Amino acid sequence: MRTIFSGEAINFSYNKKTPVLDGLTISITDKQIYGLLGPNGAGKSTLTKVMLGLESPQSGKLQWFNEFPNHSTKSRIGYVPQDLALIYDLSAYENVQFFGKLYNLKGERLVKQVRYALEFVGLWEERKQKPKKFSGGMKRRLNIACGIVHNPDVIILDEPTVGVDPQSRNRILDAIQELNQLGTTVVYISHYMEEVEKICTHVGIIDEGKLLCEGKLSDILEEYTDKAILKLDLQRKSTAYSSHLENYTVLSTDENKVELAVPKNNMDIISEIKESFGDEVKSFQYVSPNLEQVFFKLTKKNLRD
Template sequence: MSNAVLEVKNLHKQYEGKAVVDGISFEINAGDIIGFIGPNGAGKSTSINLISTIVEFDQGNVMYLGREIRRHEKDYKKALGIVPQDLAIYEDLNAYDNVKFFCSLYNIKGNQLKEKVKEALEFVGLWDRRKELPAKFSGGMKRRLNIACAIAHSPKLLIMDEPTVGIDPQSRNNIMEAVLRLNKEGTTIIYTSHYMEEVETLCNRIVLMDKGVIVEDLDKQVYKSKYAAQGLHSLEEIFLHLTGTDLRDMEV
């Protein structure tokens, strides 16, 4: 029996006649933290938007627990959490009401809603700041609030798109610890980042995209053993070798 939570099959997307996503296929198994990486313009963000149902794909299919997401979109969205790169919080609502609003979109009400909001804010360490407006928060705290909004409904599959961009090292470490805790509690995670130390620490498998296609899809340890013989000993070196892009030149 397949252990796949998500199956992406021959996915295509064009813009103005140009293939941005050109027939990608991969699977995500229960309990995975998948590092989904690639240089700027690789098709990563478009792929995430397709998987998230934000954008319609032209060809192919995406299956969640063996069911087509197009035919069962409502159920799929209930199981899906998204932490976008651009903050999705309301500056004029306090932290509690931000999480309450997003959680209520999943038809969660009453005492259950209150419990889930509290759990999410406690999880990210913001319960004591629940009555404050995000305008008073640091960048790292806003990122943690963004995560709380995405996880309050207890998603089974969580997409995290560059969740640590522009924050201090301590906040980054806090978020990475939260990712590992979420995964330990049963959440399967797709994690995009330009920071290879995060991918190295968090992910058990890495999917590398470039120019709209998947260049490599391997277990993290297999990456190392496969390319060590070529004198490549870090993910940064492998990334440069496979894509021709130096991570130091990438915009984050």
């Protein structure tokens, strides 16, 4: 696979004392949806700025499309920031047109690309309206249209679903997957673990300026998880079952509910637990190993802390 972006041993700090990026190495290849995860303060925003050329690392090597960053490589990159980059005195059409001109689109090609971008995000019928009249989800979609108007080879999306309703979130996620199917490589930064699991093909987890793991999502789940979760809804409060529970790894208890860690794909122990509790269990729920477990195992933090 062709390498889209590679960063090798990147070091960056704002005060030359505390490193924000600490020897970070990362590789993103063609046609991936690469989910970049990390707790607050992990270095994700700084890494994005370095990738875009908005900050210069103190040391390390960066390449886009196997070239050192230059005017040509920058023109092939799209960026959709978390903070809405919209001009509220302009119409939706004029907003996308403005960003198209920044990428030197002109004449018929500009007209064609503006229409393509607005149709792609489902806002062509609203093209004459100003974004101040838009819902949060519509503003987010317009933000994406501005980022893809020049038909980039790769697009970086920073928290594109923050503050939107479920319907808009699903529409945005569907659009991202469609972009990828059309050949665009996507770098997806999000605090929503379920979104990353739904759409990303590859994942990188960053904390304290270091990349803790990177690879195909399915491979990471296989490598870093050995436990699944069994959720029990009991007839009585969990404290009444202390003798039963002492034989198992208890993750949490809450009134009548208990979460146990069990070896993944081990049906024997699940059958043993069912038999042990018998009619005392109102319901079982088996939760397969997931990205949240990997994240907590590597960082000892929750993503949204």
